[in-house]
Amino acid sequence: MPKANIKDIAQKAGVSKTAVSFAFNNPSRLSENTVKHILEVADEMGYSPDPVARSMSTGKTGTIGLLLPQPIPEIVRNPFFPEFVEGIGEVCTHSGLSLLLVPPLKGSIRRAIVNAAVDGFLTLGLEEYKATMMVLRQRDVPFVTVDSDPIEGVPAVNVDDTGGAQKAMEHLLQMGHRQITILAIRSGKRGQYNEYVGTLGARIQGYIKALEPFGLSIDSRKIRLVECESTEKGGVECFQKIWNTRYRPTAVIAMSDIIAIGVMKAAQAEGVVVPRDLSIVGFDDIPLSGLLKPALTTISQPSLEKGDLAAKTLVRLLDGLIEPIHHCLPTRLIKRETVSEPLEEK
């Protein structure tokens, strides 16, 4: 037998569909006895309102979507993802919402967007943000972007990537480093850093800003930019590339901690002493970074607050409130043990 629906209950209980609906959602409009009777019948027949049909009528799903730029497995491997979701989760708890992880569908973010039954979206670090935002607009559902270049009129939550990157680079420069390799997260732009967008672009800007007063630029001979997959393995591979070269750097500045960690491990495996022979600074301050020996000097960003603020903003949007548009959370330099003065000036 197919599952019971509202009509079945109404019949069995000898009342109307409306009465059954009220018994569940607005009991005060019915007499106590009727409610009790209806709920008994419903329970007996194992009935509860179909969530999809309900959403159809109410126009609400009780769900917010987290739009991901990559498949779920790749995303959850990001060490800062749990904290970010924790922040979102706090808002979900308070507001009684579920969280839908929305990866690209058959490779298409667009398809994913139009298919997701959600009341609103959070987007995370979208690359093709312009096209994607068009689709989101069409979909006519509130959304707030996280880690994307802010767009006029679209609520956004970002961290001060530029400032963080600048602080990291300044720290290296102030310690006396001049031969520095930047390890950028691989982007498909093949090192054309002026084409970087979003988080990458913002960080590059920060590096440039810091270099300027020292009369340096990314195009100087002493500064190099290498693209690197944002994994430990990527870092390991990059170390090989940069160490056996004529312009061996005295310091490496990575766009993510996980890259920095890969570099450090590879260096140590080769007998290179960090920071004496090579200074390293990362970005993100993932939980692991503080536990390493030596502990990683890095830029911390408030992932949890980022998730929390983004979700709060979305919830307010859902409630029809107009929101101050662009939020920017601070980053800060965490000086630990992987940066020292360079061994010798060249």
Add this chain to the structure above:
Amino acid sequence: MPKANIKDIAQKAGVSKTAVSFAFNNPSRLSENTVKHILEVADEMGYSPDPVARSMSTGKTGTIGLLLPQPIPEIVRNPFFPEFVEGIGEVCTHSGLSLLLVPPLKGSIRRAIVNAAVDGFLTLGLEEYKATMMVLRQRDVPFVTVDSDPIEGVPAVNVDDTGGAQKAMEHLLQMGHRQITILAIRSGKRGQYNEYVGTLGARIQGYIKALEPFGLSIDSRKIRLVECESTEKGGVECFQKIWNTRYRPTAVIAMSDIIAIGVMKAAQAEGVVVPRDLSIVGFDDIPLSGLLKPALTTISQPSLEKGDLAAKTLVRLLDGLIEPIHHCLPTRLIKRETVSEPLEEK
């Protein structure tokens, strides 16, 4: 203006609703020209089918739910959660599914179940599994349980918790330990270990099995059981409790790595040398455990495979296939550096 619906497109394009629907879902039933025309009009008006209405008709949502026993923030703080979700995510990628995180709604798992618009559920470590499964059955949606006591006729994925716990305890016993404190994850059962269910219960069984041949039991004087919040802080607090007691143990066996890590840190802070003064063994083998100094001896469980297998099983269920019911994945002892022989036999 409200968003366009299928009727608007049909009118504008001078065709029927049916044609519009076919243009999206079954283009081969229409002439190429018609399809092209309809899609143009749709694009122009920013139309795409409403996912909720679509689910209503098709009876599918394209979403599977992960039913959580606790609010999202608490769950994602679990160090093994990312790996578990990674496993699920792989299946999602292949099958074009989204993943809905379904925490209790206003404190009620039942409410969460009946409200979630999903094609099927994965449940994770449910405590009140009996009541919950009744609700799931009523909801008439396929589901597979993970980390719950297997129930007749319900597909389940588990790991060999009992075997793992047994191996951990045997290792300690074989090394010569006889004064052992078991740090159980707090359960609300206040130490009544015979009432433990699910993962906890299974692990306790393993400890008991290992103790028996040595003529020991949890009720022996030398063996103690202490309940502990499964956080690093919980471990720290427990160390205080167990160290300043008459029956100071020579070894601690924790039901989670994170507890073990807390104990280890607290011990080291007090100048207690691990493993010389105190041996420690954990459970889970979270990524951090291998990186500590000393590295934690523990039981590894295949979290990723667990998620993968559970999701695969659910997908087959969704496809109407009948499944072999109970899966049990192996656990294994990872001998590292936190277990040695006890200093002195008492």
Add this chain to the structure above:
DNA sequence: TTGTACGCGTTATCAA
């Protein structure tokens, strides 16, 4: 308390 219209798209059936 109830009857009825409604929301939106899909699909079986039917007509050209």
Add this chain to the structure above:
DNA sequence: TTGATAACGCGTACAA
């Protein structure tokens, strides 16, 4: 072969 008509799924809002 191409397209239209109409029924359907399920619960909610509103007038009666």
